[in-house]
């Protein structure tokens with residue numbers, strides 16, 4: 001298995017930039033399995049699964065079996081509290097909520113240790129961000145009565161597991177998976193393994209199938225944790241975690257890097273709709289330089305962030321996605337009118353989300369035990 005990417009860093013790098021042009025490569029080089037052949041067996045596949053946005057998995061058959069049989073299972077994922085929710089984090093939260101709605105007990109981790117180790121954000125600051133993020137997930141539909149929301153830094157069980165797991169990993173293993181990194185990032189990887197396997201502790205009902213829906217850049221954590229689940233099986237009886245992988249959404253400038261240094265490359269769910277509208281207006285497209293050429297030659301939705309926004313988040317009906325793809329290719333639609341329609345849909349969504357979210361701030365404080 002090759003893990004080498006450019007510049008000695010792993011190709012799939014949870015602590016750095018991951019750029020995957022060819023997802024097929026991941027099947028061959030990393031043993032990620034394609035999700036498509038499983039689609040007919042999934043009782044109620046999500047839009048992201050049907051559209052190929054979630055394209056790969058490890059051991060997902062185990063979760064399908066649980067969904068079909070009514071066996072207990074868990075979904076576990078988390079987000080670093082580094083700022084307001086954007087389009088990438090929205091994807092992960094929607095996946096957690098989807099599995100919760102399919103019957104899973106949901107674990108949402110506020111990865112504040114990783115936010116410190118990877119981004120240097122102190123806990124006092126990440127606590128404020130976490131309140132805001134938790135209000136987001138509640139507004140998006142996360143049901144706290146059938147879920148567990150926690151901060152890594154406050155969860156003793158996660159930290160204890162990380163200490164136990166540290167005996168199962170050598171420096172050479174960490175280097176091979178994550179590249180040459182400071183010790184804090186290796187520690188944070190052990191903490192994440194604790195997050196992923198905590199739902200299987202006796203406190204939460206013991207071993208159970210657990211799915212971790214993540215962006216494909218997080219696969220090293222999954223591989224590492226599956227290995228630890230095997231190593232510590234005799235003690236904990238862990239079932240190796242399953243995973244699903246989503247593609248990474250394009251930034252508004254057409255690249256894959258939504259960067260805080262370039263606020264025009266993304267928008268957050270907290271932004272003023274008028275600001276978001278401006279960002280969409282200036283976004284890169286796969287269109288032609290002139291309307292005349294667009295009508296004659298058609299556009300290229302495969303490189304277009306506007307198309308990605310519809311595909312990932314803002315068209316509910318698959319038929320609308322297919323229609324836009326074909327209309328774009330055939331030159332039946334111009335980028336200006338397409339952006340105007342998207343702006344209307346996004347504005348409505350964001351306004352409604354912000355209205356709901358206001359009502360959940362107190363609840364978020366209560367869940368996090370913050371005065």
Ligand code: SF4
Pocket residue numbers: 285286287299300301304305306307328329333334335336338339
């Ligand atoms: S018509 Fe829409 S999908 Fe096609 S290139 Fe223009 S903005 Fe992108």
